[in-house]
Amino acid sequence: MATTQDQTYHEEGTLTHDMHEEEHHHGNFITTYIFSTDHKMISKQYLLTGIIWAFIGGLLSILFRLQLGFPEMDMTFLKPLLGKWITDTGTLDPNFYLALVTMHGTIMVFFVLTAGLSGTFSNFLIPLQIGARDMASPFLNMLSYWFFFLASVIMFASLFLESGPAAGGWVIYPPLSALPQAIPGSESGMTFWLVSMALFIASQLMAGINYITTVINMRTLGMSFSRLPLTIWALFLTAVIGLLSFPVLFAAALLLIFDRSFGTSFYLSEIYINGEALPNIGGSPILFQHLFWFLGHPEVYIVLLPALGITSEIIATNSRKPIFGYRAMVGSLLGITILSFVVWAHHMFVSGLNPFLGSIFMFLTLIIAVPSAVKVFNYLTTLWKGNIVFTPAMLFSIGLVSVFISGGITGIFLGNSAIDIQLHDTYFVVAHFHLVMGSASFFGLMAGVYHWFPKMFGRMMDKQLGYIHFWATFIGVYAVFFPMHYIGIDGFPRRYYSFSTFDSFNTFADLNMYISIAAIITFTAQAIFAFNFFYSMFRGRLAPANPWKSNTLEWTTPRHPGHGNWPGEIPSVYRWPYDYSKPHAKDDFIPQHIPFSETPESNLPHENNLIGIEQEGEETSKVDEPNAK
Amino acid sequence: MTGLIVGIGVILVVVILFTIFRILRLINIARGSDKKQASSGNKANAYLMLGFLIVSAILLTWYSVDEFETYTVPVASIHGVEVDRIFWITMIVTGVVFVVTQILLFYFSYHYRYREDRKALYYPDNSRLEVVWTIIPAIVLSLLVFSGWKVWTDITAAAPEDAEEIEILGYQFAWTARYPGKDDQLGNFDYRLIDAENQWGMDFTDRSSFDDFSPLEIHIPKGKPVLFKIRARDVLHSVYIPEFRLKQDAVPGMPTRFWFVATKSTAEMREETGDPDFNYHIYCTEVCGRGHFSMRVRLVVDELEDYMAWKAEQQPWLQANPDYLAKVPHDLKEVAVISAGLDQLENNQAEKEN
Numbered sequence: 001m002a003t004t005q006d007q008t009y010h011e012e013g014t015l016t017h018d019m020h021e022e023e024h025h026h027g028n029f030i031t032t033y034i035f036s037t038d039h040k041m042i043s044k045q046y047l048l049t050g051i052i053w054a055f056i057g058g059l060l061s062i063l064f065r066l067q068l069g070f071p072e073m074d075m076t077f078l079k080p081l082l083g084k085w086i087t088d089t090g091t092l093d094p095n096f097y098l099a100l101v102t103m104h105g106t107i108m109v110f111f112v113l114t115a116g117l118s119g120t121f122s123n124f125l126i127p128l129q130i131g132a133r134d135m136a137s138p139f140l141n142m143l144s145y146w147f148f149f150l151a152s153v154i155m156f157a158s159l160f161l162e163s164g165p166a167a168g169g170w171v172i173y174p175p176l177s178a179l180p181q182a183i184p185g186s187e188s189g190m191t192f193w194l195v196s197m198a199l200f201i202a203s204q205l206m207a208g209i210n211y212i213t214t215v216i217n218m219r220t221l222g223m224s225f226s227r228l229p230l231t232i233w234a235l236f237l238t239a240v241i242g243l244l245s246f247p248v249l250f251a252a253a254l255l256l257i258f259d260r261s262f263g264t265s266f267y268l269s270e271i272y273i274n275g276e277a278l279p280n281i282g283g284s285p286i287l288f289q290h291l292f293w294f295l296g297h298p299e300v301y302i303v304l305l306p307a308l309g310i311t312s313e314i315i316a317t318n319s320r321k322p323i324f325g326y327r328a329m330v331g332s333l334l335g336i337t338i339l340s341f342v343v344w345a346h347h348m349f350v351s352g353l354n355p356f357l358g359s360i361f362m363f364l365t366l367i368i369a370v371p372s373a374v375k376v377f378n379y380l381t382t383l384w385k386g387n388i389v390f391t392p393a394m395l396f397s398i399g400l401v402s403v404f405i406s407g408g409i410t411g412i413f414l415g416n417s418a419i420d421i422q423l424h425d426t427y428f429v430v431a432h433f434h435l436v437m438g439s440a441s442f443f444g445l446m447a448g449v450y451h452w453f454p455k456m457f458g459r460m461m462d463k464q465l466g467y468i469h470f471w472a473t474f475i476g477v478y479a480v481f482f483p484m485h486y487i488g489i490d491g492f493p494r495r496y497y498s499f500s501t502f503d504s505f506n507t508f509a510d511l512n513m514y515i516s517i518a519a520i521i522t523f524t525a526q527a528i529f530a531f532n533f534f535y536s537m538f539r540g541r542l543a544p545a546n547p548w549k550s551n552t553l554e555w556t557t558p559r560h561p562g563h564g565n566w567p568g569e570i571p572s573v574y575r576w577p578y579d580y581s582k583p584h585a586k587d588d589f590i591p592q593h594i595p596f597s598e599t600p601e602s603n604l605p606h607e608n609n610l611i612g613i614e615q616e617g618e619e620t621s622k623v624d625e626p627n628a629k
Numbered sequence: 630m631t632g633l634i635v636g637i638g639v640i641l642v643v644v645i646l647f648t649i650f651r652i653l654r655l656i657n658i659a660r661g662s663d664k665k666q667a668s669s670g671n672k673a674n675a676y677l678m679l680g681f682l683i684v685s686a687i688l689l690t691w692y693s694v695d696e697f698e699t700y701t702v703p704v705a706s707i708h709g710v711e712v713d714r715i716f717w718i719t720m721i722v723t724g725v726v727f728v729v730t731q732i733l734l735f736y737f738s739y740h741y742r743y744r745e746d747r748k749a750l751y752y753p754d755n756s757r758l759e760v761v762w763t764i765i766p767a768i769v770l771s772l773l774v775f776s777g778w779k780v781w782t783d784i785t786a787a788a789p790e791d792a793e794e795i796e797i798l799g800y801q802f803a804w805t806a807r808y809p810g811k812d813d814q815l816g817n818f819d820y821r822l823i824d825a826e827n828q829w830g831m832d833f834t835d836r837s838s839f840d841d842f843s844p845l846e847i848h849i850p851k852g853k854p855v856l857f858k859i860r861a862r863d864v865l866h867s868v869y870i871p872e873f874r875l876k877q878d879a880v881p882g883m884p885t886r887f888w889f890v891a892t893k894s895t896a897e898m899r900e901e902t903g904d905p906d907f908n909y910h911i912y913c914t915e916v917c918g919r920g921h922f923s924m925r926v927r928l929v930v931d932e933l934e935d936y937m938a939w940k941a942e943q944q945p946w947l948q949a950n951p952d953y954l955a956k957v958p959h960d961l962k963e964v965a966v967i968s969a970g971l972d973q974l975e976n977n978q979a980e981k982e983n
């Protein structure tokens with residue numbers, strides 16, 4: 001350990017030098033803002049792209065909520081936007097409804113909550129919080145963003161195809177997704193989807209390798225794993241999950257491409273469609289489901305873990321208390337990481353899966369609820385006897401805990417295969433995952449943006465607008481998704497274009513209308529955020545060095561950290577990141593780079609023993625670093 | 630014109646909002662409240678937390694109690710009762726956890742709001758507590774899973790010998806059923822034999838096929854096990870009958886099955902729901918294309934005697950489509966004619982002509 005640490009340190013010493021020089025002859029516009037290799041700029045690129053995608057994805061959902069809430073509505077006024085997808089009688093085309101649902105899901109899960117969330121915060125926080133100058137491979141990092149960008153362009157273009165974008169649901173189950181004769185979305189729309197996702201996966205893998213290597217190899221002196229902020233733990237484990245599961249989705253997609261274009265039969269067997277018996281025999285649609293969910297389930301944690309990491313940090317900071325049970329928090333993250341790989345078939349209880357396998361996956365699934373519960377209890381205990389400052393970030397973090405509880409609870413129903421028979425593919429599932437994954441991760445994203453905006457742009461976002469944004473969003477997501485539980489318990493299937501043809505399912509016209517109105521208001525309220533974000537970027541109050549009085553290393557950088565982050569040497573780390581309100585301390589926080597030798601009044605007995613070691617470490621590092629200033 | 634007015638209106642509103650925003654901001658800066666660690670907004674948020682908790686608790690209770698009938702589906706199968714039982718047990722157990730944790734969350738947020746004169750408690754861990762709240766959820770969950778597992782194994786166990794076998798076939802965008810006829814044996818099928826009339830790909834080299842029939846409306850008996858043998862012809866579909874708590878995907882190339890016992894006839898359900906137009910339907914719950922949302926077929930639950938009577942009346946498919954006799958191998962022709970009741974048909978016709 002010590003030797004590698006010293007070595008990195010050594011190399012970074014020289015790096016400091018280079019960086020410092022570079023700062024004097026500033027890069028041009030293209031190298032600074034577009035093909036930048038600075039992790040902070042790449043992070044902002046991810047964030048901006050993610051925000052744009054979020055608005056597109058949200059808009060799509062408003063379109064299909066109009067259809068569900070107001071089935072009789074004359075949609076002619078949407079014709080300028082949707083063209084032929086609005087029929088001459090002013091109704092939405094059912095095929096396009098499915099395309100909207102599919103693209104909404106794909107965009108939100110992959111482009112917003114995977115790339116937008118991990119991409120932004122892994123890039124931004126990993127080097128800043130572990131004390132590194134940049135990612136292990138800044139070039140690969142840049143490449144990762146541009147692959148993502150390319151994937152985005154292709155996915156976006158598919159919206160405008162003559163035959164429409166992919167329409168088989170975000171899970172793209174074959175044979176529907178394999179047979180163009182089954183649905184127009186499986187013509188070129190599906191090809192675009194697959195190509196885009198292949199690029200997306202490549203982007204995620206490049207990013208993930210980088211995050212993992214950086215965390216393992218480039219921590220500053222003293223930043224042992226047991227002193228890592230929980231954000232870093234979460235982002236690190238997210239990258240591990242992604243690295244292990246995305247390749248499986250790639251394989252699934254590749255085989256689907258073969259089935260679609262080269263006449264293979266991986267997923268196709270005994271199909272008679274449009275008056276024609278296809279030659280394919282021996283394939284299995286279930287195989288695809290296994291491969292898909294082998295990524296699909298870990299994916300939900302790829303989306304969730306960064307949000308949990310972000311909130312852990314924010315809740316501790318703004319409760320002015322150490323996070324309760326740091327070890328248990330790390331342990332439950334590890335538990336979730338491992339277990340997330342062994343529960344995938346709970347999405348397939350009624351797919352024709354062997355019932356015995358169903359039993360196994362039921363047991364495994366409910367085990368994963370335990371670490372999730374532990375996290376909730378720890379958040380609650382962290383708030384207990386705190387001194388809570390409601391920054392907008394803190395509000396979103398508390399909101400996250402609330403929606404995470406609500407959505408996690410329903411997971412216990414769905415994980416029970418006997419109960420899932422009735423609830424599978426109903427609105428109950430829609431409510432479940434929108435709360436536990438959609439809302440929770442979105443809240444994590446928002447919390448992160450509000451919290452680290454000052455570091456990203458050197459200015460503060462407006463607090464009051466943040467409050468309004470939070471309450472509108474928080475009330476909004478509950479208003480939209482909570483009623484869906486009732487609709488689901490009543491058996492309404494999901495991905496239905498309309499319920500008006502169903503006499504026994506027709507009891508919720510009012511509730512559906514109300515949900516749609518709530519959705520429109522909540523979506524509109526996001527404009528407050530957009531305004532606050534862009535306005536504050538240029539006109540916000542200048543940020544103080546450490547606006548939230550936080551302990552982590554990023555707040556030791558200058559207001560506008562240059563390429564290389566710290567102008568001088570990288571600070572060393574002497575303590576864990578959660579020394580908030582330590583008894584007898586002068587302030588209610590002690591940043592990680594303050595040695596114990598400077599805080600004799602608040603040290604715990606075992607910490608006093610560390611003082612000697614601390615000083616030794618400093619001496620070696622001085623000797624090792626010729627460029628130190 | 631209206632577009633223009635709406636446009637101007639929107640712009641006006643935005644401008645006004647922006648002005649208000651600017652003014653409030655200046656006031657805040659003048660007051661210096663933007664520099665304090667926790668401004669007056671902090672208290673307001675704390676009260677909002679409490680308010681949110683109370684208002685949503687009221688709404689939740691009101692709707693859950695008041696609309697109970699609206700959002701629950703009457704149950705009409707033996708295993709369905711079991712499913713409902715563990716559903717509601719889970720609801721109670723998790724409901725308690727839900728209520729307690731949400732109350733603590735919002736109450737703590739409210740109660741421990743920032744005060745300058747107070748310092749937070751430095752309380753980094755407590756191993757005993759951690760162990761307790763790892764083990765208790767583990768035990769509770771195990772109990773829930775275990776009861777679910779028992780129900781699940783019962784539901785998915787092999788169907789009883791005497792079950793009525795019915796083949797349910799899904800295709801874009803409808804369901805159709807095939808019954809085994811008098812011999813209680815469904816004939817073989819092969820998807821390559823499917824054509825416009827022979828939707829199932831019935832194989833007429835198999836003698837069991839001769840008396841198979843396919844009614845316009847699906848009937849099943851009450852009180853007797855029914856085994857659905859489920860197939861799909863083109864893409865995935867999923868057989869779904871909410872009142873029976875029954876769902877099973879239909880997979881091309883891989884027949885699936887689901888057995889159950891219906892406990893309420895259509896007539897009884899009409900009485901129970903007070904809806905004289907009530908009907909059971911098979912719906913589709915796996916997205917299958919444009920017509921997915923309207924893919925359903927009516928299903929009638931009869932008393933056993935009525936069912937038997939109905940079944941006896943049904944006409945074998947081959948009888949209605951005698952052209953397909955040509956596909957029957959030579960040595961089986963005679964059997965086919967008898968099984969399909971084509972001989973009687975001829976006799977009857979002959980009699981009529983006389």
Ligand code: HEM
Nearest residue numbers: 300304346347369408411412414415424425429433436437
């Ligand atoms: C308490 C732990 C959880 C359990 C036991 C659980 C269980 C389940 C089960 C069994 C399903 C399949 C339901 C069905 O399709 O019939 C499901 C669906 C889903 N869950 Fe969870 N879940 C849990 C937590 C989570 C978390 C933390 C996330 C995301 C962050 C999540 C995201 C999803 C998504 C996206 C789906 C729907 C996928 C789809 O069909 O489109 N779940 N959950």
Ligand SMILES: [Cu+2]
Nearest residue numbers: 297344346347
């Ligand atoms: Cu899952």
Ligand SMILES: [Cu+2]
Nearest residue numbers: 913915917921
């Ligand atoms: Cu369908």
